[in-house]
Amino acid sequence: MAVTQGLTQELGHFLADVVANGVPAAVREAAKDGMIDCIGCMVAGSGDEAVTLALRVFPSVAPSPLPSLSAPSRLWLSGRRASVTDAAMLNGIAAHVLDYDDSCLRGHPSAVLMPAILAIADARQASGAAMIDAYVAGYEVWAELVDREAGFHQMKGWHPTGIFGAIGAAAAAAVLYRLDAGQAAHALGLAASQSAGLMSNFGAMSKSFHVGRAAQAGVVAAQLAAVGFTASPDALEHPRGFLMAVSPQGAVDTDRAADGLGKTWQLAARRVNLKKYPTCYYTHRALDAVLALVREQPVAPDAVERVEVTLSKEHALALRNAQPQTALAAKFSMQFAMACALVSGKVGLLELTDACVQRADIQALMRRVAIVPDDRYDAETPGAAHEDRVTLFGKDGSVRTKAVHRASGHAQHPLDAGAVRAKFLDCLAYGGYAGDAAALYERLARLEDQPAP
Template sequence: MALTQELGEFVAGVAARGAPPATHAVAKTGFIDSIATMIAGRREDAVRTAHAALSPLAGGPARLWFGDAQAGAADAALLNGMAAHALDFDDVSLRGHPSAVLMPAIVALAQERGATGRAMLDAYVAGFETWGELVDRESGIHHMKGWHPTGVFGAVGAAAACACLLGLDARRASHALGLAASQSAGLMSNFGSMAKPFHAGRAAQAGVLSARLAAAGFTASPDALEHPQGFLAAISPAGNVDRESPADTLGRQWRIEARGLNLKKYPTCYYTHRAIDALLALLARQPVDAGEVASVEVTMSREHATVLRNHRPGDALAAKFSIEFAMASALVAGKVGMAQLDDGFVRSAPVQDLFARVHVSFAAAYDPDTPGAAFADQVVVRTRGGAVHASEPVHHALGHAQRPLPAAMLREKFLDCLHAGGATQGGEALFTQLLSLEHQSANGLQVLQLPDANHDSSTEIPCGS
């Protein structure tokens, strides 16, 4: 059986039989974390601009950012997906940001259909596993070719999730995947701009549209994913992609259990996190005045350094993809939080002055379990007085699936992010509901009272700082 059809069979099987409880536990964390970052991110310029450009929105049953405003499922998936990814504070796995795509698509369609929380969790698992099956067939690094995997694989993963939620049979589910593959997009060159969160939102929207079209009888090629001119071949960096092996572990070995989700402690590109952990731990052990720093050397992989393309960022959007900013923020402020992801702080003299003193060297040892990653990242700080301070190597950042955030820290991040998004009430109730999502319904979840993001001028509360 061809891969596209195998994945269609798998998605239909999850819809019919459900996914194991252990997979639901990981999926719930994805919902919690991405809903938090979505509500915090709704005030970002990219989201406000897109909302204004699309207004007036047609009415519908799907809620924008869990607030009073409602729209059709496709529009809600787009705007909610943009908000979930706008801060770059959302979780990481499968070489991308799965929850920022899967959650908005699932929630929007689930609210439209009045779906159960259990069905939402099954849909998330179906989307995650489909995404993982495709990304694991590639030996190259998509980032190095210029692809943003969140937008590229996210569209197909979201289509799988939505097809599962709609209960499509195998044939129509495979058509949904093929339709989504033709909508996959996202370029590395747009990192540090409003277009990056658009990749996530557009992928979520594509998932909704593809599943709906397939449900109505709209078709795609039965081999859209594995064809020599199909999805996998088209996006492969060097053509070293497996288009032919059977997907014989689907439904027997669950990637979501084995890999989990890596949650972000800092609202910057995940490739900065190990170095931030290393430097903050070093500074806790040996305080260093930023003005006395002669140089900061960061050892990381060439692939990760390539993604961190902004060496002298001039605003907060660009700073998210700058190892120079991450190190400068840790040295100047002693933290890298939402309060530091501010244009004024990024442009301040102490921060800008440090950029030229941050240097990257490439690691020789790579992590066999994480393509493109060094085995560990490390930071060495040299002072003007000649002192040399070396951090411990960091293999997993705090928040990694192998080094998870404590439950109290996850709750704190959730509530801080809701506060940052203007939700001063209802956060505790929503968090409690999401902890038992399998016993809830999409339309029974807490509705938050949110001020108008396009006109609210209240002071934002730092999220995750």
């Protein structure tokens, strides 16, 4: 990319190039994993209490009789509609509220990008190919920014999905609104000023609000830029700009040229990590380990003296709830993850309920789960231990242990096609989808040749 300007302007030129030329077919194919999985999670979460409450503030509207550029957008692929910006918000809350959506780039990219893309694509009757290009553009911009930081944003209290998501969503929206390079750069700067999200709000409805708000912020930023609203030309890389402002210790590279954009596609090199369990991704390696131990040799919960889990202090900090009483809080509890796995033999959507969390046997077992910090880090995953380990200590004196380096669903340890499809169908059934879920899955698998769903 022959651009000699600063980072914000380079990204604007990259987005304009995607508008003009699209992205390679292989990259489009790689994008569909996260896009399809996110739609499933969004439908599954559409009936959650957080979404119901948000609808009281951002109400849906009646379907528009005639489509136009300002037509309302569908919510959760249902008959309900809202304004484009509110649809991005509500779809985003639904996509993330169950914490079942994918994880990558230090956050949850699809749960931000797809709600924004779906809202705009529905209103503009965009093609499936354009939706995929927008997703890729948002992903690449997100990756370009997050890779410039050597520190761990969570230790400063930032939720990376919220702070990077607004800019990623603006990039995706810029492609669907077909902004030129200058407008796209302004959209990124406008989105940067809306970036937000705090780790202290994990385990509450506000975490999914981070995602919905980021999706909405990106759409608003692109809409403003489209009509001539401006931002600083160096909003991202300025010494008092976005990257330096959110950097935990100022260990961020604001000077390097983004000359790999459009040449080396990050999405193809590192696909999203799909979730096997509807809990914080930091519990997944330990869940794989404890469930493997149970499969190898079943153990009655009452026979367990204690459970010891080793993981990094950074991940342990996010799992802040040692004795949760609600399903939302339990998603950020290693103690619940271990107790639920041992008592129920699984951790799925049906286990993530307040009633399950409050069961006496699960509450009792949670008190016997200990967290041990591990400072042996994974070179490929900032903030993560090289492996997470679960050790079961039996009341009979037995000791069994299992370590996991890559969780099931990780890009390097992917779920098979049958499991991915089964998760999608389960999510749509859980969310009460009224259409043909299997047909929708097949259609989405060929999205590049289809209109927007």
